Amino acid sequence: MTWEVLSIIGTIAFAISGAIIAMEEEYDILGVYILGIVTAFGGGAIRNLLIGVPVSALWEQGMLFQIALLSITAVFLFPNNLLKHWRKWGNFFDAIGLSAFAIQGALYASEMNHPISAIIVAAVLTGSGGGMIRDLLAGRKPLVLRSEIYAVWAVLCGAAIGLGIVNSALELYSLFVITTALRVLSYLYKWRLPNRSLRAHV
Template identity: 35%
Template sequence: MNWIYFFDLCGTAVFALSGALAAGKHRMDPFGVIVLAAVTAVGGGTIRDAIIGATPVFWITDPNYIAVILATVVACLIFIRKPYKLSNKSLPIADAFGLALFTVIGAEKALSLELSGMAAVVVGLITGVGGGIIRDVLCRQVPMVLRTEVYATASIVGGISYTISLQAGMGSMTALSLAMLSTLIIRLSAIHWHLSLPAFDLKTKK
């Protein structure tokens, strides 16, 4: 079984759920839910493939990604009728799992194209945060990655963990699990304890 591909589809479903929940919080119609779920799920990977020249992008050549997004949206519309009644942490937690999965997927794709370890970390970061940025912009919010929340940092640590683990001779599954776990621990800890980085507060004289 191709575990990388399996986790990629899992990440697509998780980020699609994240987008659908965000659409529900903003009271969008079913078409809006589909659009927001789709751009959240494949946005980061699309930007990644465009940057590294892996064209046509992955979801164009593999319809399974679109099928997963549609199935996730339908399930969300049926079983989660009123997303605004969910906990305020539901969206960040779903997003954290998507971040962990896509960070590793992005880094793995960069390494498979024989890019450097540093490039793999950056590509992993783009894959992990790209869809969320598009989602937040469409919802007219400041993207999580640009706030003081510990978000991009978790992705960077996960990407570094994955590349170093592979370079140290660990198996791909071990490296993948370690990287996802490190990303999740940092991001979920930040959500639970409201951890954040210092804000750049440039005050001007009146």
């Protein structure tokens, strides 16, 4: 049950996130649907490739595809004057998608009895893979590659599940809320990882 709920939450959040960014870039309706679908399912496809699950497993998620399409349609039909305010929520939906899919990806790898390194990689790829593809298709620098803290939260999810710190449904939902909150705080307060610039300072 926890697995299904996280999948639905992540799918809706990332589909909306992709659709909002597509409209910000003034893509047509086909571009909005493509970016929404790619954002919602891209991370899972990359994860499946790396942990040995056939990519065709994605096509068995008929209900999630329908949920994603409905979410994208709802955003596309949303009144324009209200959508301007919703654009501010793009990062929030992205944070929800990151948390839900990072936990879902870690659980997926854990159930296949993979080592903790694979569980962490599965969490990062599932949580941020779709967003990376979305940003690249939108001509933006991927969030996960900026100094802004993003993928670190997915790493923490993977570690918590891989080490057996989090097991029960209540603990998983608590991890989801905490991870979402940390991601929101990191972009609100501009928490950053150390970085070095090779550009010459004038």
